[in-house]
Amino acid sequence: MSHSPLTPEEKYELITRNLQEVIGGEEIMKILRERDIKLYWGTAPTGKPHMGYFVPMSKIADFLAAGAEVTILLADIHAFLDNMKAPLELVKHRTKYYEELIKSTLESIGVSIEKLKFIIGSSYQLSEKYTMDTYRLAASVTEHDAKKAGAEVVKQVDSPLLSGLLYPGLQALDEEYLQVDAQFGGVDQRKIFVFADKCLPNLGYKKRAHLMNPMVPGLQGSKMSSSDVDSKIDLLDDKKTVARKLNKAFCEEGNVDDNGILAFIKSVVFPLGSLGGNNPQFIIKRSEKFGGDVTYTDYQLLEDDFRDKKVHPGDLKAAAIEAINNLLEPIRQKWANDPKLPELTNLAYPSPAKVTKKKESKKNNRPPEAVKAEKPVDVSRLDIRVAKILEAKVHPNNPKSYVSTVDVGDESGEPRTVVSGLASYVPVEEMQGRLVAAVCNLKAGNFQGIRSSAMLLAASSADRSIIELLDIPSDSIVGEAITWEGYEQAQRGAEEFNRKQQIFEKVAESFTLDEGGVAVYKDIPFRTSKGVVTAKSVRGGSIG
Structure with missing residues (x-):
């Protein structure tokens, strides 16, 4: 029996507050009447953890x-x-x-990590028994069910890699091997949780309960994503970076539905402020002529005032900047005071530019300082964005080319004119209104008498019998950067290349399509905030 002063009902209320959905709530309540519940939360160490991690951390608290x-x-x-x-x-x-940063994040909000248990998946997932259970699972699950289960978490393509089909089953098995009563995750994992309920009993294992957080929008209105630098704030971003990103964030006056700032305040700031019996406070600071400071102790009042336009987006952003920097400062201080932690960061996320300089120095027998000022010729130099073709017509002077009006998300709001030699391969009706990948920092030039201000990326089979535009994940945001893990995106407006420099051509030599049809740069997938970029038909071809 638990020695906690809370009743089972009070524990259940605390465990389930602010969640979007609970599957198996009755079983949780039954367990709480007998003992404390055992649960786990899993995270895959890929991109750098961002502010969105405070959402599960507040629930772990x-x-x-x-x-x-x-x-x-x-x-x-x-x-x-x-x-x-x-x-x-x-x-x-x-x-x-991830382990060190998650510990730092929990400590920053006053959570004792002594009661936490950290387990690395490979410590048991490579065992003979787990491997055999994986095979047993594979023998009882169809491709359709595996693909459906991972649809919201693992990027799906027409010819998926087997690894992506295995992913949901392994996550289901984790519940048994960690010997927990429940799994906690985002509502985007719901299909995997339902899949686990179905397949674990087929192996002789019991169902578990599932607790689901709502998904918090990113700063640009979409899901907060490690692959979209504009959608999220990294846990180690400095104060100026936090302010810059939040000031650029989508925060339309009166809009409470697509507002990542309000969602974060609701999911993190107020719940954390109420820990330990404290009263949460969120202070909007403003001059007396605009009504003076306002202190909110209830989130709904803040949301209502923002909807009624009593709180200006600029004032909300300023208050959020202060609140977020207060949350991040203990993490920054820990990282600054322990020299091993920045070293760990460099090992986990090495700078491609540094690697290039070392290779160049060795190759040319020149000291590193001699190449210090030289910029690497890699994908970080290219400004490649999600764009939308507003209209495409056959070129008046060349029936093999199209002239398209394309929205690339420029701050001016004006679309660009783009000439592409796709008319022999892509029907004109397939050009209209579709999302594309556009290279936006190539110098404009005249093509058959029409000035073109960007390049549309297309996939080409080895024999060039098939040429098709890259497929962008649906609901990607027009103007968002296409990114590559480990490479910083190009600063917009920082560089513009002419054809003689051959920068794009040199980088594009490493653009290919893998066997699953995923567009990659040196085996690193092209990504938007909604997933990886693919080709419909081309496999193992080139991109240009």
């Missing part, structure tokens, strides 16, 4: 306050299986990085 036994699974095998988001040689370093 609730679980611990309710007396739960909490395990955090660092799913290193899953990180590799999920479309190779984390290269195998970096997974070990990233796993340690």
